[in-house]
Amino acid sequence: MDTGLENNGQPPVPTKYLDYMGFWEGLDEEKLNIQKCGSCGTFCHPPQPICPDCRTIDRTWEAVSGKGRVYSWVTYQDSPHPGFKAPFTVVLVELDEGVRMVSRMVDINPDDIETGMAVRVTFQKVTDEMVLPLFKKI
């Protein structure tokens, strides 16, 4: 899989904030866990301390299909960091559950990406402690 990462570079990795732990724990098992309100069922991403719809603090995690559509994207022609090999594409995916997630597209020529393109999550272990969700065309 061409992930856009240089073999000799060390790409930056996200910080595992406590409010995201259900998300990170799911990724370790190659599951895409999205925060869900235990009261009204609203999905929320990025995770929030309270439900944006009903304002309760009753939060749960649900493994979703990982399917969605490209909402928007940008292709970097120059690398902003030595750990990333340009060109690479950052994508905003709208999951079937209605939440949007920033990630990267893999295994596709950036010229072939289109708004509304059906995509599915794939998982990449980037360090001993970190798995990231990436997206590929389906």
Ligand SMILES: [Zn+2]
């Ligand atoms: Zn709610």
